[in-house]
Amino acid sequence: MSAVTTTAAPSANLAQRGKGAFLGLLAWAVGLLFFLPVAWMVLTSFRSESDAATNPPSLTAPLTLDSYREFFGGGASPWPPLINSLTASLLSTLLVLVLALPAAYALSIRPVKAWRDVLFFFLSTKMLPIVAALLPIYLIAQNLGMLDNIWLLIILYTAMNLPIAVWMLQSFLAEVPASVIEAAQIDGARLPVILYRVIMPIAGPGIAATSLICFIFSWNEMLFARVLTGVTAQTAPVFLTSFITSQGLFLAQMCAASFAISLPVLAAGFAAQDKLVQGLSLGAVK
Structure with a gap:
């Protein structure tokens, strides 16, 4: 045997x-x-x-x-679109975190009534195709005089990424031990201190993963930027379309521009790859 x-x-x-x-x-x-x-x-x-x-x-x-010489030194300068993309992506990601963290706290650690319905409401806001809301947004921006304005893109990117951030952070914050928060409350810590000194260090990988995903979505967004901006607030993805002209498609220049514009996202992903893996797997195992 x-x-x-x-x-x-x-x-x-x-x-x-x-x-x-x-x-x-x-x-x-x-x-x-x-x-x-x-x-x-x-x-x-x-x-x-x-x-x-x-x-x-x-x-x-x-x-x-x-x-690359033509992209950086010839024709239209790529720096204003790159700066616009960086500004819109960073500021919108920061606003998303400021708004999503308290919402995720209320839906996970101190859950409000019918919190599942609230989460479903956040998810339902992503069911409408962006192109369906494009015309009303364009008319509102036109009436407010905000066309070709970088702040309009920041507001739209914040609204676009907020539901995703709330959903992700809710699952991450649900893994924070309740005993740690109760100990901080016994010591007299208030909500801002608890969020900054207790929750954020524990859920740091999840927050980093959420930030990176929101940044990538904002950096790559093109539809809003293509329709609602012109020259002043033009972003990097819109700038890429300038290589398709009536004279033809400048394929080598477009590939060089695409690679150069992708570098900030690649660098951010490479720098935060350990946090991204930890964050995306934070709520996977109970």
Whole structure:
């Protein structure tokens, strides 16, 4: 009996290792599949326009920095759109956190009556397609004289990301031990102190993950920015459309601009990757 058990154990371990290796290879294949378009965009950005437009594309074409020189030094300056995107994304993310943290506190740690209905209401605000609300928002902004105004985008991005932030933070704050909060209250701490000194350090990874997601959504948003801005408040995604002209599609320059505009988001994601993983898995295991 023991011989049979001893023989079966290595076979089971071998099968488990084989399954793990297969899943690992599958994960790498899926990851490379998603990364391939990004890698091709970066490679195309270092080609000349004539080489980038060849069909089929050439893998041995010479590399050049002409597209980056043209993006940063020729034609319209990319810095005002980049600054507008950075301003709108950072300020809207900050406003979202200021508004979402107390709301998530009221829905998780000190739940209000029918808190599930409140959460569903927040979710229901995302069911209306943005394009359906675009015309009323445009008319309101026109009447208020706020077209081509960066503050209009900040308000819209805050409203756009607030439901997502409340939902995420509610699940993160629900993991904060109630005993820690009760101890702080016994010591005389009030709500602002509890939020800043007790809850935020414990739920820091979740707050960081929420902030990063809201920042990415604001940075990549294009529909509002394309319709409601002109020159003064133009954002980086709208600036990319300037490379599609009546003279043709400047593919190499567009790839260079896309890569340069993606760098702030990539840098933020790389810097906060540990917090992002911890935050997204914070409420996964009870």
